[in-house]
Amino acid sequence: MKDLAIFGAGGFGREVVGLINRINNSGGEWNFIGFFDDTKQEREPISHFGKVLGDTDALNNWPTPINIVIAVGAPNSLFLIRNKITNPNVAFPNLIDPDFYISDLKTFSIGEGNIIQKGCVGSVNITIGNFNVLNGSVSMGHDDKVGDYNVIMPGVKISGGVQIGDKNLIGVGSIIIQNIKIGSRITLGAGAVLLTRPYDGNTYLGNPAVKFKFK
Secondary structure, three states: EEEEEEOOOOHHHHHHHHEEEHHHHOOOOEEEEEEEEEOOOOOOEOOOOOEEEEOOHHHOOOOOEEEEOOOOHHHHHHHHHEEEEEOOOOEEOOEOOOOOOEEEHHHEEOOOOEOOOOOOOOOOOOOOOOOOOOOOEEEEEOOOOOOOOOOOOOOOOOOOOOOEEOEEOOOOOOOOOOOOOOOOOOOOOOEEEEEEOOOOOOEEEOOOOEEEOOO
């Protein structure tokens, strides 16, 4: 079995242990050995799932091959953590729930370090980049493209021909209509319905989704 640890010992990290167990119950071969986290003490127990093995420095000095999945729910944190990990012994596998369904595997492509939770589905000609989180019951239409370091929350519905760039947070239960192009660093609020192309670095709320102006 291959050693696998989770970077991120919070609630989402514990959820990902459940994903690992589902994968192993379907014939996977992961040996879960614990957590890495920069905010918790080494050997701190994380409920019954395991202990903290150390921080980023400990991981960068890990002497043997190890697989790491980054389980955090903030796009920029995903990016920062990935770029602090420099150990050549580290690999970044995709963790994909056994019930993930794609209509056409021949036109499906995926990078590394992605987490795809239970209930996610995709149509044809789907492209997913690196270090994305599809956090349960995400629906993707035909010809959708997802870049890197995006967090797509549960129940999101993405219509066909949508392009999503990098470091976006797509809120719970939100909807993106067909052929929308999303750039980078967008936050789409829970339940929002995106009908027009958003501007980078902004937050959009409501139905239809409009740019939120912070006071």
